Amino acid sequence: MVGSGQSGCQIAEELHKAGRRVFHSVGGAGRAPRCYRGKDTYEWLTLAGFFDRTPDMLPTPQARFAANPHVSGAGGGHDLNLHQFARDGVTLLGHLTGASDGRLGLAPDLHESLAKSDQLEARVLGLIDSYIARTGLDAPPARLPALRDGYDQSIITELDVQEAGITTVIWAAGYNFDFGLVKLAVTDSDGFPVQQRGVTAYSGLYFVGMPWLHTQKSGLLLGVGDDAAFIAGHIAGG
Template identity: 90%
Template structure:
């Protein structure tokens, strides 16, 4: 169902199931006073460097949101579902933020850094031929051809939710069952 094998590496949209579900839009964060930045390029001597790509990231997020909403609307129309029409407010607050390419951690009052995004897969630690040409593990629902080597928690490992907290438990349970049965 993905347009290409490389699509497995794309990020998931910002969504939440909290309180019945709601959007987590980057522009809402900007509106609430959160400083949005480009991706981290480095850290040295108490300074963080960021790429000047904030607006590109916001544009990608906006495009993804429009594409997902279009898919939902198409599904509703195709299946003749009775659903209230939703009017989306086009938020643009993030584009009003200044592009920051360097921060002094102490001056900015940063006391904690949570490293949670912007990573790439690196399986160089595994000295076996376990990845395809794109660097994605060769596996079936996390089970590799090598006894005792498994993968979990990766996007599209088995389903779209495999890389999310919502779905990693299903994949982990399957792997645990495989280990226990084998």
């Protein structure tokens, strides 16, 4: 498995539970608990205004391309944690750097990627705790297990697929935007549309359904309707 965003982690978990041996090449995507202090974490984040953040609040423009935290909705919803994967027997690997003659090259950055995932969870929990304290809500304290099993795994920089018994590679490493069909200068140096809440400088050309067009939730079901309504109003207003 290559990729540790939501899809990559969900697929890796299902393969492992089905009895397959799984090697998981992970990146820096973070995680969040499915539930925390009596509510779904996404409900807390919505209440706290996390998804209402605007692009100017990001540390860098490149942060617009960050993956969503990995969680699962299967079986009513549950946490996904790479450290738990390691505890269960999944072999964690760093970034895939290349493949040649049946051998995979891997970056020695597994621990750095795990640290990024840990840090995002801590940040999310801190934001929720601050919101609860600030609003005086009655939400019982909660303590999540402090797993560190992934750090105990050896750093592997090369893997022979035949010796490892690898017969299938599943790619879940995300994708790039491609606006090649639009023959206009509509993207910035990072390949992101130049627009204001989906409205471009070109009459009749709009963007909708992408994260960070207006807020973080512009690319989520939670917020795409608001952006679509704004675009529809702009079109109707001429």
